[in-house]
Amino acid sequence: MRRQLPILVVFISGIFMAIQYFVPSEPAEFVQEYAMDWVIVIGVFAMGLGLWSLTKVNWIKVQRQTPGWGYNLVTILGMVFMLVVGLIWDPGLGFFPGEKSQVSGTWFMNFFWYIYLPIQTVMFSLLAFYIASAAYRAFRARTILASILLVTAIVIMLRLIPLGAVSGINQWLANWILIVPNMAAKRAIWMGVGLGMVAMALKIVLGIERSYMGRD
């Protein structure tokens, strides 16, 4: 029964949402919006679950003093600090600042802008170096296919650079590669993805695929 009931709920919800897609009327819209509100409510409760998991995993490592436990401690302290200045007490705004803590100049926003964001930007900027290293590996002309990939990449990259007399030909060739073979491959993948999505949805709604559901 513990297994049948969730499958029944998934089946009814899935069938209803599929029908709702083809019904533009107000009652169908209402139920869809109502379901979306439920998703938001569940998301808010799940945030508490996430906080609990984060605290538990890091606290165990701090307690056992596993290698690198200092980082776990910093994570917990950072989380508690942001929760306090965002929800409970901001030195400039006093107790329970509420939405005011999200205005620029508050402790919460200063920590976000001047500590969190620069760190995030550093992580993102790593992408530039990783693109170079991945491209180096991908474009090594070891096989015929890899060589074709290399030549294609050169043509595409050079399309943005003035090359004098050959610029026009290169431009034409690059555009042709992008519009014809590249677009054809992309569309084939999109069609496959579309079918795959419908098949997966169908398997879940019909209860054929249950592995995500846990056990009795």
Place this chain on the structure above:
Amino acid sequence: MKKRRSYPLILFLLLGFLLIWVIAFAQEESPLPPSQVKVKDTPNDNGHSLTITWKSSPDSAKILGYEILRSDSPDGEFKVVGQALATDTLYKDKGDKEKESPNYFPSHKNFYYKVRAKTDGLSSESEISLPAYAFQQWYHAGKTPVLVAVLIFSTLTLIFISKAKKGKELYVRPLAGIGAVDEAIGRATEMGRPILFILGLGTAADIATIAGFTILSRVAKRTAEYKTRIIVPCNDPIVMAVAQETVKAAYMDAGRPEAYEEKNIFFLTSMQFAYVAGVNGIMLRERTATNFYMGLFYAESLILAETGSIAGSIQISGTDQMSQLPFFVAATDYTLIGEELYAASAYLGREPLLLGALKAQDWAKGILLICLILGTIFTSLHLDFFANLFKFSLE
């Protein structure tokens, strides 16, 4: 003598002013109004919109645009409800369904419309339209081709599932990435190192993440059998909860519930690059032997995959995000491209019912291919009827 000479000059100036005045007067003449204003209910909607069409003003070259005016009575006050370009001949007067909204548009109430052509400072109004009211529809006719396609595909799936149930052997082509899963888990076992499974940045409502769960289930079952640790850092608390249940069920299926450790499936952070930093740290500290990336990925895909490559892990990726596929192909050992991500669970499980759905997918692709070839031939021959069969509207 001097007086006589000035008369022609004065006369010339007067004529000049007269000419300028005539030209200016002619330019300030009101434009001719638009005609044949018709109003009808907007099709395929929730009943809070009317569609107004008109025939352009004969002076369309000099008008700046149109204003749409509405009233609930032909003798009442007409208020401007919208603007349209000089080239437009259609306007959708759409409002909110909430009665409290200032933009509320009631259903089943007659409205009259006028269209005003505007030039710089002058305007002219059309005749008042016949009344029309908005009403809701119970079927979106524009989505009929989608409905037909879904019905055909669902029927195919049910047929093949029924065949599979009867025990018919179904052949599905092998996928390199799937074949490598066992090898990758075996390698981790031999090396005594853990396996890392990343479900991406999607939520539990994303179908790619759900596909990730199904693959996680199969992989976790193997890791339970091989007694290898699996680590699943999550980006979303709901994803974490589902992943915990999935892994727990897989361990129970493998007959090793005692080996399941909840602390290995945990919430890291919901911020994109903070998550990347956390996962990269795990890869380098734990020296994971195998990394799986299955689900929705964005800009973090390459940073994750390159770090895994530097750490010397075997990597298997799968996503339906077109923009991230090249990164995964370049940086990981095996990639499940698009639909292969959705098919992976069936391949790993080898359950007849799942393989039946997979077979239906292949048949649907075959039908699509035939339709594409026929569409190309008919359209090349200027026979548009075939392409028109597939036209749909999502509005």
